[in-house]
Amino acid sequence: MSGARWPGAGGTDGGDDGEGAGRPRDAGSHQDPGQHQEPSPPRDPGPPRDPGLQPERTRLAWRRTTLSGTVAAVLAVRTALHDGATPAGLAVGALCCACWLGLVLLARARTRRLGSSAVPPALAPRAAAAAALCTVALAVGAAALVM
């Protein structure tokens, strides 16, 4: 069902489908002809699974992104505390931490939605814009800290 309906499938699921289609046919030709073999009944039980693991890959991409954000936020805090903590520096450091928190919360909401249904909805433009704005705010805070 999945292989026939979706065009442009990735390399992994294409190869997987080829294996699955070829194996039962070979087995049937080599075994005794009296035994009728069902064409792989346990292959797709239950809800359809994405053979390319797209939701998982997307979830991990969000995880990587929040990790990158963590590195940037840690560097921001280090910069804020390095040459003696001034109130202005602390405020900008707190802003950077808030941006990091925003990214983490966005990633959390998105990964929950990805896991909520078999066919996950597309990312909302508002969430994408919010993630980018968190990044931009982090950069602005960084510029303030550096100067």
Place this chain on the structure above:
Amino acid sequence: MIRVVRHVRLWFAPEAVREEGSTPDYRFSLANERTFLAWLRTALALIGGGFAVDQFLPDLPRPWRVGLALALLAAGVVCALRAVDHWVRCERAMRRGEDLPASRFPAVLSLVIAVVAVAMVVVVLAGWAG
């Protein structure tokens, strides 16, 4: 300029994107999302690089240090904004069944990174010689 404003409005209007065309296969949307996230990571890495230049090159003269850090931070900002813009345009193109938008941004970003890298080599060599 008007095009840019229209695009920015689109960022915050999920309904406007959803009205056009038909919903593509969700896997294409997820692939587009991952590309967006990869660009966002690039932006975050550039920002981290800006911090790193400021923090871990204390022997650098201050104008060089601040200049390089600001260049990296500005590249990070542009990269993040462009990531959303490109994501929205790809999403819309997929809904309309059009070709995906072509972009010269990767080339521009590569050139900027190359220039910054060459500047770093010059700075390190100058510090080593002097």
